[in-house]
Amino acid sequence: MVSRATRLxxxxxxxxxxxxxxxxxxxxxxxxxxxxxxxxxxxxxxxxLAIAANNFGIAWLYRSATPHAHRLQWTAALRLFFEEFWASMASSSWTMAFCGFEHWTEGDPDLPPVLLIHGYGCNSGYWHSMSRALRRAGISHHALDLEPVFAGIDEFVPQVHLAIEAICGSSGRDRLIIVAHSMGGLVARAYLRRHGAGRILKVITLGTPHRGTGLANFGLGPNSAQMRWTGSAADGQCSAWLRELDSDEDVSLRKLFISLYSHHDNIVSPQLSSHLPGATNVELHGIGHVALALHPSVQSRVIEEIRAAAGKLNPTMA
Structure with a gap:
């Protein structure tokens, strides 16, 4: 559906x-x-460009305080804007329209397989750049298209469950790693709530609104409503669905999560919404929301975490 919409x-x-x-x-x-x-x-x-600027403007209204070490000079801010604009153009005008994939990409059998879960309003084509980086690193991976686009987040869980079982079956591995962008990280959490962590070695989230985002107030569908943040960064609150997810979760599973997020995210705002208590949180700066999975430093960190997980799974590799 997303590929047809972007082509139209x-x-x-x-x-x-x-x-x-x-x-x-x-x-x-x-x-x-x-x-x-x-x-x-x-x-x-x-x-x-005006649409991109509008997103940054709305994000500014809900923003959380930027730590001093992560503040940008105006030249870096301009670079952030135009890199995010390029990433949005590349994703919405090319990769999501023509580069979607749901096939299994074979890699090094000593490295754990990866399931890529995209975010709101996207499809597997969003992972085109990340997929190339994973192929170069010899990492087996699979992506899926979450359908229907505007369904509730829990409605995506059966599709993710089927994909995980298929990957484990075809790879001969008991567990895999989830790499998820934006809403995809919430889909992963919803999966763990329903099915537990028996199949999951690690979850790496990129710019996931773990406590919601103000920009979801302008989105469509139940999934957008479930990601909402209302009020200011200091005094607001997330949606009832997110509060319920937080209360229902096995907190001990948070140790499986690595949350990579940017203090200059233009879609997840407040930006500290991506900080997940109990997880390993990695602060970034100067990177926009769409650009996260396309950024070389983020790709390198994801590959590093996958290899680290392989070392824990097979101590002889460490």
Whole structure:
């Protein structure tokens, strides 16, 4: 569904660009076809830039305090913005439209297999860059498309359960590692609540709103409502679903989690919502929400954690 939707949006943007080109040529006095084309493309990009800026603006309203060590100079802030814009463009205009995958990618049998779980409004194509990094590292992995897109988070659990059982069956391994982005981390927690950790060696979450996000107030569907944060960073609260998840969980399982998050996340805000008590929390800065799984430093850390888990599973490798 997401791949079809993103392709339709691309066609819509192309149609609008063509109309802008015709308007520039016939009504705005552009004599050069090249100038009219540049005008049309610039307008489309400008709208996309405005959407990205709007996300950062809303995130600013709900933001948590940024530790002094993670504050950015204006040049780094500009780099953050444009890297996040590029990541959003690459994901929404290419990889989610044309690079989705649900196939099993074989790797080193001594390393644990990985299940990649995407976030809200995405599909497996979001993991295209991470998948290339995992292939280079020799790590077996599988991704899935969570459907229907706007279902409740618990409704995704059976699909995840089937994928986990299939991976363990095909790989001959008893346990695997989940790497999850954004809402995908909440899906992983919902899976553990229902099925326990018998199949799970480690869960690595990237920018997961463990305590909700203010931007979910503007989303669609039950899953968006379940991720909501209302009020300020200091005095607000997360949704009833998140509070129930927190109270129902086996807290001892939090030691399986590694939460990587950015103090400059433009979708998860308050940003400290991604800090999961009892887990290993890794603070990052200067990286936007969509860019997390595309960023080389994050990919390196994920691969490092997978190899570390392999060492614990097979002490002779350590």
């Amino acid at each position: 949006l691309l066609l819509l943007q192309l149609a609008i660009a063509m109309l802008l080109y015709l308007a520039a040529r016939h009504w705005l006095g552009f004599a050069s076809p090249l100038a009219a084309t540049a005008f049309a493309l610039f307008t489309i990009v400008a709208v996309r």
